[in-house]
Amino acid sequence: MGLLNDKVAVITGGISGLGRASALRYAAEGARVVVADINAERGANAAAEMSSGGASIEFIQVDVTSKESQQALFDDVVSRYGQVDTVLAAAGVSSSGYISGEVSEVEAEPEERMFxxxxxxxxxxxxxxxxxxxMLTNQIAIKHMLANGNAGSIVNIASIAGRRPLPGASDYCVSKAAVIMLTQTVATEYSTSNIRVNAIGPGFIETPMTAxxxxxxxxxxxxxxxxxxxxxxxxxxxxxTALFLASDESSYFxxxxxxxxxxxxxx
Ligand SMILES: NC(=O)c1ccc[n+]([C@@H]2O[C@H](COP(=O)([O-])OP(=O)(O)OC[C@H]3O[C@@H](n4cnc5c(N)ncnc54)[C@H](O)[C@@H]3O)[C@@H](O)[C@H]2O)c1
Structure with missing residues (x-):
């Protein structure tokens, strides 16, 4: 028995870096995984590669900044798989100019990075x-979980930058602090609804974002x-860490x- 046997998992930002590693891990633990990401061509290629060994990993295009796009993603998942059990919100950017797999973090001069x-x-x-x-990923997933009456576990990717100021990255740090507080607030609201909401605040990890x-x-x-x-x-x-928080192993978190x-x- 895998830790996520038969669970339906949606992972935004699921074709690269932390989302991709988590998708492979969730699938190895028995989950049916939908990886959602912004670039349809890169997404389809990545999902084909990720599922080539038989893992249940499918790609659906999404732009997480659009409510309509996220609504369509979750509606599609529910119509195909019946429900959503766990969500990993891993889509993110390190700066306004960064596009994973396409454009690296801009090498701005220290003065340009000043607030x-x-x-x-x-x-x-x-x-x-x-x-x-x-926020939209959490809100739309929770609406589906409540409508269906199933338990849910949501995991949001924050960062150490939400706790520790990184000079020159004021926007990123504030955005990650917001994810930590969003996690706390939403978790409190649904604490008696069998929906758990937790976050991960990684340090520096080897992914395209830190190339x-x-x-x-x-x-x-x-x-x-x-x-x-x-x-x-x-x-x-x-x-x-994501697997732990997604699974019942973290049932009191x-x-x-x-x-x-x-x-x-x-x-
Ligand atoms: N790598 C690190 O050191 C590190 C540390 C702390 C936190 N994080 C966070 O972890 C998360 C994943 O980062 P990563 O390191 O795997 O980076 P990554 O760039 O490899 O992956 C991010 C993914 O998000 C997707 N994405 C970006 N904008 C999107 C949009 N509008 N709609 C849909 N998908 C979109 C990208 O296409 C990409 O696949 C991010 O939130 C990042 O801030 C990373």
């Missing part, structure tokens, strides 16, 4: 994906100064953010 030089447009782009996107950091000796020095374990994390270490971060902060 007073940031544009409203950039701020709104980051908030649209990282905050509104996660530029890994290529820069200066940035890597900063990461190592911040990380007592003296290494970046692997995506499968976050997938293990709700409203919590777990921080797999190599000892960056404690408590």
């Amino acid at each position: 007073h030089n940031r544009t409203l447009e950039d701020w709104e782009k980051v908030m649209a994906v990282n905050v509104t996107g996660v 530029n950091i890994r290529q820069s000796p200066e940035w890597m020095e900063t990461v190592m100064q911040m990380t007592p374990m003296q290494r970046m994390g692997q995506a499968n270490e976050i997938a293990s 709700t409203g919590q953010t777990l921080f797999p971060n190599g000892g960056m902060f404690t408590g």
Whole structure:
């Protein structure tokens, strides 16, 4: 018996990095997994590769910033699979110009990254994906869980940046702090409805999002100064945390953010 046997899982941002590693892990534990991501061609190719060994992994295109798009995603999943049991909100951006697999984190000069030089447009782009996107995923999933009367477990990907200020990344840090508070508030509202909501706040993990950091000796020095374990994390270490929170193994957890971060902060 797998930890997610016969559970229906939706993973936004599911074709890359942390979402992808979690999708493979969930499927190995018996889940039927829908990976949802923004680029239809990349998504279809990734899902074909991910399911080639027989795993139940299917792709549905979504833009998490659009309510209509997320509604269509969850309606589609429910019509095909009957219900949604667990959701991992992993779609996210590190900055307004970043597109996973296409455009790396922009190498802006430190002065350009200062808060007073940031544009409203950039701020709104980051908030649209990282905050509104996660909010909509939670809201629409919960509506389906309540309508169907099934138990649910929602996992939101926040970041250590929601707890610790990273100079030059004010938009990202604020967006991740919002995910932590969204998780706490929503969890409290549904604590007696058999719907649990938790979050993960990873440290620096080897995914396409951190490719530029890994290529820069200066940035890597900063990461190592911040990380007592003296290494970046692997995506499968976050997938293990997601699996724990998605499954009944975490049945008494709700409203919590777990921080797999190599000892960056404690408590
Ligand atoms: N990698 C790290 O070190 C790290 C650390 C802490 C938190 N996180 C968070 O983990 C999550 C996953 O990041 P990752 O490292 O796997 O990065 P990633 O770039 O590999 O994956 C992010 C995925 O989100 C998708 N996405 C972006 N905008 C979207 C949209 N509007 N609609 C649908 N999908 C969209 C991308 O296409 C991509 O597949 C993000 O929320 C990120 O902020 C990452």
